[in-house]
Amino acid sequence: MITLKQLNKWYPSGEEPLHVLKDINLTIAQGDYLSIMGPSGSGKSTLLNMLGLLDVIDEGEYWLEDQPTHQMTEEQRARLRSQHLGFIFQNFQLINRLSAAENVALPLVLAEVPKDQRDAMVKDVLSKVGLLERAHHRPGQLSGGQLQRVAIARAIVTQPKVILADEPTGNLDQTSGHDIIHLLESLNQQGLTLLVVTHDMEMGKRALRKVRMVDGVLSEQ
Amino acid sequence: MKTRDIIQFNNQLFARHRWRTTLLMLCVALGVSAVVLLVSVGESARQYVEREFSMLGSNLLIILPGKKQTSGGGVPFYGTTTRDLTLADANSIRQLPGVRSVAPIIAGTANVSVGPRSKNVMVIGSTRDFLTARQLSIAMGQSLPIDAEQVSRNVALIGSELEEELFAPNNPLGEMLTIDDYRYRVVGVLAVRGESLGLDMRDTVILPVKAAESLFNSASLFRILIDLNGLVDQQKVIEDVYALIKQRHQGEEDITIITQQSVMEAFNNIMVTLTAVVGLLGAISLVVAGILIMNLSLISVQQRRTEIGLLKALGASRQLILRLFISESVMLVLIASAFGLGAAQLILSLANQWIPVLSLATPLWAHLSAVGVAVLTALVFSYLPARQAANVSPVEVLRG
Numbered sequence: 357m358i359t360l361k362q363l364n365k366w367y368p369s370g371e372e373p374l375h376v377l378k379d380i381n382l383t384i385a386q387g388d389y390l391s392i393m394g395p396s397g398s399g400k401s402t403l404l405n406m407l408g409l410l411d412v413i414d415e416g417e418y419w420l421e422d423q424p425t426h427q428m429t430e431e432q433r434a435r436l437r438s439q440h441l442g443f444i445f446q447n448f449q450l451i452n453r454l455s456a457a458e459n460v461a462l463p464l465v466l467a468e469v470p471k472d473q474r475d476a477m478v479k480d481v482l483s484k485v486g487l488l489e490r491a492h493h494r495p496g497q498l499s500g501g502q503l504q505r506v507a508i509a510r511a512i513v514t515q516p517k518v519i520l521a522d523e524p525t526g527n528l529d530q531t532s533g534h535d536i537i538h539l540l541e542s543l544n545q546q547g548l549t550l551l552v553v554t555h556d557m558e559m560g561k562r563a564l565r566k567v568r569m570v571d572g573v574l575s576e577q
Numbered sequence: 578m579k580t581r582d583i584i585q586f587n588n589q590l591f592a593r594h595r596w597r598t599t600l601l602m603l604c605v606a607l608g609v610s611a612v613v614l615l616v617s618v619g620e621s622a623r624q625y626v627e628r629e630f631s632m633l634g635s636n637l638l639i640i641l642p643g644k645k646q647t648s649g650g651g652v653p654f655y656g657t658t659t660r661d662l663t664l665a666d667a668n669s670i671r672q673l674p675g676v677r678s679v680a681p682i683i684a685g686t687a688n689v690s691v692g693p694r695s696k697n698v699m700v701i702g703s704t705r706d707f708l709t710a711r712q713l714s715i716a717m718g719q720s721l722p723i724d725a726e727q728v729s730r731n732v733a734l735i736g737s738e739l740e741e742e743l744f745a746p747n748n749p750l751g752e753m754l755t756i757d758d759y760r761y762r763v764v765g766v767l768a769v770r771g772e773s774l775g776l777d778m779r780d781t782v783i784l785p786v787k788a789a790e791s792l793f794n795s796a797s798l799f800r801i802l803i804d805l806n807g808l809v810d811q812q813k814v815i816e817d818v819y820a821l822i823k824q825r826h827q828g829e830e831d832i833t834i835i836t837q838q839s840v841m842e843a844f845n846n847i848m849v850t851l852t853a854v855v856g857l858l859g860a861i862s863l864v865v866a867g868i869l870i871m872n873l874s875l876i877s878v879q880q881r882r883t884e885i886g887l888l889k890a891l892g893a894s895r896q897l898i899l900r901l902f903i904s905e906s907v908m909l910v911l912i913a914s915a916f917g918l919g920a921a922q923l924i925l926s927l928a929n930q931w932i933p934v935l936s937l938a939t940p941l942w943a944h945l946s947a948v949g950v951a952v953l954t955a956l957v958f959s960y961l962p963a964r965q966a967a968n969v970s971p972v973e974v975l976r977g
């Protein structure tokens with residue numbers, strides 16, 4: 357469902373651009389569980405941004421569901437993103453003034469899903485992550501593990517095909533980290549494609565496919 | 578995003594940034610009420626003036642000696658020798674069809690004295706028709722003699738204030754007053770009537786026009802007032818008067834006729850312009866509010882880059898971000914405008930209660946234009962921040 361061909365990315369820096377991703381080739385199938393590991397600054401997050409259609413690629417091809425995203429406009433990519441992709445961030449990225457339920461509903465609100473339908477979907481995913489009784493709490497009233505579970509609920513509420521997670525356990529203690537890993541893996545077992553950038557050796561090893569990024573070069577083990 | 582959701586989203590933002598929102602709303606509300614209040618004052622002044630003018634009666638023509646060049650055209654060769662308007666001219670105008678009455682006026686200032694008391698006032702020589710045309714009535718005594726145009730009788734009417742100053746506490750009727758070397762018997766006192774435009778009749782002496790001719794030793798009239806019959810074609814009479822005077826003055830059209838209507842229109846124009854200018858001054862305060870909105874919005878865009886990145890990562894388009902930021906300002910301005918209009922109405926009704934003569938009222942267009950300008954300001958000044966927000970890359974979500 358995902359194919360990267362000879363993908364390259366440069367960041368402008370000083371006189372010579374920084375070559376962050378070098379000739380990346382990668383094929384990901386529906387239901388894959390892929391961990392991306394590697395030293396800091398090697399380009400893991402950059403790769404995930406490319407996969408998440410958050411940033412433009414400079415060279416090469418990115419096919420998502422047989423669609424050439426490298427030829428698309430920003431608006432087209434935004435639509436594709438909201439249809440197929442779900443994001444989980446290291447620092448959760450919940451909006452503090454909104455309740456847990458409102459945060460989870462946000463992608464549906466943006467996609468103009470009718471309110472009653474929306475409420476049912478939010479309730480469903482909140483119960484999936486075990487936070488139904490916290491629906492009306494603000495992020496400030498929740499623990500780190502709970503926050504990440506709200507974020508996961510938000511990521512899956514649109515029923516995407518792929519979840520992209522950049523160090524989802526990076527800000528969590530070990531126990532909550534484990535919970536999150538198990539939650540993500542159970543979603544994977546239900547058919548969701550899972551792409552995880554992680555420093556967590558345990559999670560890295562548990563993945564079905566392990567890729568390593570060193571200095572912008574990708575290698576699969 | 579649906580409109581209802583946008584409204585809710587903005588409401589949550591307002592609630593989160595209570596202080597910022599209150600400050601902005603205060604500025605906009607002040608601006609809106611300033612526009613409404615200033616326009617109300619201007620408009621009420623205009624209506625007041627209009628009321629005053631309409632008391633002159635709409636069928637009134639006023640003849641001035643001399644040709645007023647209203648259409649440029651350089652210096653007229655013949656206009657240099659202006660012939661005086663005389664009682665004979667007035668009499669001949671009276672024969673024209675459509676003319677109901679004619680009041681010749683001689684005017685000047687003179688020192689009026691009674692015993693040791695004296696005062697410099699305006700002295701008007703005219704006829705009974707003058708009193709009718711100016712809607713003046715007699716409070717006590719009688720009016721000018723009917724033969725004011727034929728006989729120089731030494732009688733006088735005096736204004737209420739002058740009566741007070743020269744005669745109080747005595748009854749002035751039948752008493753004598755002196756103007757220059759002439760002595761006149763006071764036969765009547767004018768009723769106090771609100772101020773009348775141009776001349777303050779409370780401080781005036783009115784003589785029979787013949788008597789004034791003798792007093793000023795001149796037969797030249799200051800004005801002729803013509804009262805027309807109700808349904809007559811005003812323009813036709815004006816042409817007739819011009820033709821008549823031209824014929825009487827050896828072929829020179831050396832008078833100017835103004836209608837009560839034209840004076841009123843000219844004044845109205847001035848007042849409307851003045852009101853607009855004053856309203857514009859109020860609008861400036863709205864522009865200041867707009868600049869404040871822009872500045873705070875620019876800061877807010879910087880602070881919310883991560884959130885904007887998140888919205889984009891979750892599927893928000895550029896268009897939507899643009900709409901979100903602009904609608905935020907417009908909503909804020911609309912709410913603030915409602916407060917501003919309310920405050921203005923409150924102030925106006927309090928002012929009317931304390932000083933009823935003001936009778937301040939706000940025309941609908943003042944409300945509409947105040948809110949219109951406010952919304953326009955919001956649109957203009959939120960566009961730049963909104964565009965900046967729309968340009969935030971979804972990658973920004975990772976910087977938070």
Ligand SMILES: Nc1ncnc2c1ncn2[C@@H]1O[C@H](COP(=O)(O)OP(=O)(O)OP(=O)(O)O)[C@@H](O)[C@H]1O
Pocket residue numbers: 367368369374376394395396397398399400401402403
């Ligand atoms: N927007 C940017 N502009 C310029 N350089 C950037 C930008 N984002 C990342 N970089 C650089 O690109 C390189 C790769 O960054 P990236 O964030 O992908 O690394 P990473 O593997 O995720 O590291 P970490 O494990 O620390 O998160 C780094 O050298 C970084 O400094």
Ligand SMILES: [Mg+2]
Pocket residue numbers: 400401402522
């Ligand atoms: Mg990273």
